[in-house]
């Protein structure tokens with residue numbers, strides 16, 4: 001199917017893009033187009049105007065080590081994240097997640113900003129990101145503001161960005177020494193969306209006691225969630241099989257998975273347990 005008619009804008013600056021968003025009632029930003037164009041073709045989205053970010057002069061595609069955090073530009077592609085050395089060495093779970101998205105064509109065009117703004121609860125990079133306590137930088141008519149990871153995802157396909165705001169950067173605080181991370185995606189076939197996605201970050205002390213655990217879950221609720229009860233239980237413990245069993249149980253708390261053609265609610269609840277345990281084990285194996 002062809003999309004409904006729309007006006008197309010290719011602004012040359014962020015300011016111009018924001019101005020168009022503010023003026024037009026029903027305008028949508030276009031980044032990699034890997035979600036938006038598909039929705040428009042299916043007529044599940046029919047914006048009156050498209051504001052293409054690909055010509056803006058400001059560079060929104062970068063991975064930069066700043067003082068205290070890693071900065072990722074919103075237009076950085078999945079492929080760039082998958083192949084970044086700094087991400088591989090310091091935030092391995094993002095590398096895991098990016099490499100599991102769709103196929104190479106999708107990874108070449110799709111962006112981390114687009115994936116976050118699309119706010120699909122089954123999306124891989126946003127799920128992995130949520131275990132890293134990121135801050136989202138939104139730029140609008142009155143400048144930039146920071147949005148905490150706890151406030152960014154509001155509901156399925158809904159973020160806390162205003163209509164005339166553009167996500168410009170994602171900031172990820174560095175992890176301490178003796179930390180490890182992993183993202184595991186459970187899907188029917190390679191390249192499918194996750195039935196369950198689990199991100200795990202572990203901060204360990206010298207005697208191998210877990211100081212802090214962060215566990216994010218995708219595809220199991222209307223938005224990506226953190227398994228707070230499991231995180232709390234794991235903190236202060238050595239990671240044994242018995243502890244992992246209990247963590248897996250507790251990770252299900254707060255999940256409200258749907259039943260659909262890819263798996264029943266009960267199946268997904270079981271898979272949360274299985275894949276949480278696996279993600280933690282993999283993160284533990286990567287602690288340095």
Ligand SMILES: Cc1cc2nc3c(=O)[nH]c(=O)nc-3n(C[C@H](O)[C@H](O)[C@H](O)COP(=O)(O)OP(=O)(O)OC[C@H]3O[C@@H](n4cnc5c(N)ncnc54)[C@H](O)[C@@H]3O)c2cc1C
Pocket residue numbers: 028029030031032033034035036037038074075100101102103106109110111112113114115117118122123124125161165166167168191192193194
């Ligand atoms: C065949 C196929 C398979 C896929 N498989 C997976 C998968 O396995 N896992 C997965 O996680 N994803 C998958 N995706 C989705 C893919 O990751 C998309 O790249 C991503 O969801 C959207 O990124 P984009 O840059 O293409 O955004 P777009 O499609 O351009 O935009 C998506 C939404 O975000 C808004 N937006 C984009 N950028 C900004 C910004 N900077 N500020 C404000 N709003 C913005 C747009 O207005 C739109 O509403 C798949 C897509 C396809 C086509």
